[in-house]
Amino acid sequence: MKEEQSNSSLSCGGCGVSLQTESPELPGYVPQAALEREPIICQRCFRIKHYNEAASVAVDQDDFLRLLGAIGGTSSLVVHIVDLYDFEGSLISGLSRFVGNNPVLLVVNKIDLLPKSLNTNRVRNWVQQQAKALGLRPVDVVLCSAKRNIGFERVIEALDYHRKGRDVYVVGATNVGKSTLINRLISDYSDMEQELTTSRYPGTTLDAIRIPLDDGKAIIDTPGIVYTSRLTEVVPRSFLGALLPDKPIKPLVYQLNDGQTLFIGSIVRFDFVKGKRQSFTLYLSNALNIHRTKLERADELYQEHKGELLGAPSEEELASVPEWTRHSLQVAKGSKQDVFVSGLGWISVNSTQGAQLDVYAPKGVKVMLRPSLV
Known part of the structure; x- marks a missing residue:
């Protein structure tokens, strides 16, 4: 059939990439109806040429x-x-x-x-x-x-x-x-x-x-x-609107004792395992739900209330997200550090007294300490 052959053999008249009609987010996408045009150009070239x-x-x-x-x-x-x-x-x-x-x-x-x-x-x-x-x-x-x-x-x-x-x-x-x-x-x-x-x-x-x-x-x-180490690449697309801020972030400050946990929606968990009482500032999308609890209750709370009390993504959507990996982080005394979670934002450790932290995020997502931005 002529149409089937055209998808695999035709190249874009603008950039030369092989044309395809299945995936708009990938190179070479062209709507099926546009295959009748001469010359045939991919949607990306079409938008540049006709709409700048x-x-x-x-x-x-x-x-x-x-x-x-x-x-x-x-x-x-x-x-x-x-x-x-x-x-x-x-x-x-x-x-x-x-x-x-x-x-x-x-x-x-x-x-x-x-x-x-x-x-x-x-x-x-x-x-x-x-x-x-x-x-x-x-x-x-x-x-x-x-x-x-x-x-x-x-x-x-x-x-x-x-x-x-x-x-x-x-x-x-x-x-x-x-x-x-x-x-x-x-x-x-x-x-x-x-x-x-x-x-x-x-x-x-x-x-x-x-x-x-x-x-x-x-x-x-x-x-x-595409970096799959970013949270944005592993969560359901329906959750991206809450995950990605579209206006200036309003930082959220939490005073925590050790042995307390913050759930960031149902997607990331932050444990203050050991250290003196201190404050942590969250630089995240303000559309995310934040829930504080005791560390000793965190596992049970997650199993009972993920996708509901803890916020999105829903339990059904979480089925497609990789399971959590625990990242144990030691903030040294005298240092000002951020806990960075790729695609989510960061949490500033405001005290220089040091802290032992555990962060749970979907497997493969980059979690690290870095010098404080703020």
Whole structure:
């Protein structure tokens, strides 16, 4: 049948990727009805060409690393977009190894989610220190909110200064706001009267999209990498609205004695196992339900009330979520630390008296201690 053959043999006339009609979130998606058009282009190219709007697509880690490796053979500026709310979960570890001598501009998105009282210079210094500790030495760090149009003029200034007439590769994990930022760059930079051109990389069928610039160079929009170590990738999609904040976070402060537990919805559990009475500040979506109880009752309470008293996800939805893994964390005396849970946010340990903590999160989700952001 002609239609079945077309799905597997046709390539996008814009970016060259193999076309498919099953999964809108993956590269090459085209609605079935669009297969009759000439030329046939994927939905992502169609939206860029006709609406100056890029759609976000995702690839697995192996494909993404092959894509990054090809950038090392070019002379380009690499713009790495990360989510401030999920910094360690969205930073591409080892990026410098893949992109060779090309400079990396680190654009930190979603600054609008932080409490307005936070000093942005302090946040920027913290980002630089954390990036360095994680092996990335960017030529510049820019804080912005693509959604709220905060700091975008600074992004443009930094891009102009560091590009030096080269192509620009935009890389990032899924859900960091990459497509929103790309759309702003398209409207500021690109002459979309030109046709989209193909950028094929050896060793993979994955293609990036070249968005032509007025000087003959291009912004290359790469698919987002999926990190399964982020809570956002393992919870039901119906729960994402509660999990991901869309307005400034209102920190929640809890005074806890050791032997007390906080349930964060029915998805994460925080135990204060041992230490002097102290306060902990939760920087999480305010749509999440927080429930405090005694540690000795925590197991029983969870079994009896998950998905109900403890909040979403529902018990039925939890069946598709990996079982909890316990992470035992020791906060040293004299240190100010955050307990970071990728995709959820973080909990600041406000005292410097030290604490023994256990955090339960779905298996595979990144849980770690880090220097305090606030």
